[in-house]
Amino acid sequence: NAGVTQTPKFQVLKTGQSMTLQCAQDMNHNSMYWYRQDPGMGLRLIYYSASEGTTDKGEVPNGYNVSRLNKREFSLRLESAAPSQTSVYFCASSEKGRLNTEAFFGQGTRLTVV
Amino acid sequence: GENVEQHPSTLSVQEGDSAVIKCTYSDSASNYFPWYKQELGKRPQLIIDIRSNVGEKKDQRIAVTLNKTAKHFSLHITETQPEDSAVYFCAASRRNFGNEKLTFGTGTRLTIIP
Numbered sequence: 001n002a003g004v005t006q007t008p009k010f011q012v013l014k015t016g017q018s019m020t021l022q023c024a025q026d027m028n029h030n031s032m033y034w035y036r037q038d039p040g041m042g043l044r045l046i047y048y049s050a051s052e053g054t055t056d057k058g059e060v061p062n063g064y065n066v067s068r069l070n071k072r073e074f075s076l077r078l079e080s081a082a083p084s085q086t087s088v089y090f091c092a093s094s095e096k097g098r099l100n101t102e103a104f105f106g107q108g109t110r111l112t113v114v
Numbered sequence: 115g116e117n118v119e120q121h122p123s124t125l126s127v128q129e130g131d132s133a134v135i136k137c138t139y140s141d142s143a144s145n146y147f148p149w150y151k152q153e154l155g156k157r158p159q160l161i162i163d164i165r166s167n168v169g170e171k172k173d174q175r176i177a178v179t180l181n182k183t184a185k186h187f188s189l190h191i192t193e194t195q196p197e198d199s200a201v202y203f204c205a206a207s208r209r210n211f212g213n214e215k216l217t218f219g220t221g222t223r224l225t226i227i228p
Binding site: 102 | 148157160163203215218220221
């Protein structure tokens with residue numbers, strides 16, 4: 001099992017450019033998440049998907065869009081990148097319900113917007 | 115929504131001593147409290163978790179305690195070792211069907227001094 005796989009690992013964008021971060025999990029989890037990690041801010045939820053076809057905003061959704069393409073894949077899109085979106089982005093997945101509640105994280109994408 | 119506060123932001127302890135990290139949460143309906151460890155440049159990984167029907171849980175040198183009345187929970191690491199140096203995050207969520215969102219604290223950078 002690969003777990004949660006994110007691509008790319010590193011990316012540099014110019015202000016105003018767009019890009020999509022890809023995430024896929026092979027654990028048959030229903031729930032998937034996108035977080036951003038900034039120094040001193042912890043992990044902040046951008047968007048969340050409880051199941052295929054559903055998405056919900058998290059704490060910091062502005063400037064981002066998401067697509068839950070199928071059960072395995074959850075992508076994050078920056079339509080017009082801004083320097084404030086320089087961050088490390090983590091995708092995660094977990095199973096619903098009271099058991100097996102651990103969230104598994106991808107290896108992260110380090111994004112720099114210049 | 116849920117708000118999780120974590121203290122201290124940095125902590126240095128002598129090897130062999132104990133370390134304690136504390137978190138408070140605001141949503142009295144939260145019922146799942148995991149702790150994640152993130153080594154430098156790596157993804158966060160679950161080290162221990164506790165559910166709201168339990169007051170304490172131990173796993174070798176790590177333990178977590180939960181006080182539901184006061185809405186706080188703590189991570190205890192005993193007999194610290196150099197490999198315990200990392201950033202630790204607490205989190206809280208309301209593990210109802212369809213709502214698995216994890217809200218994280220801002221993290222504690224733990225340094226073990228040899």
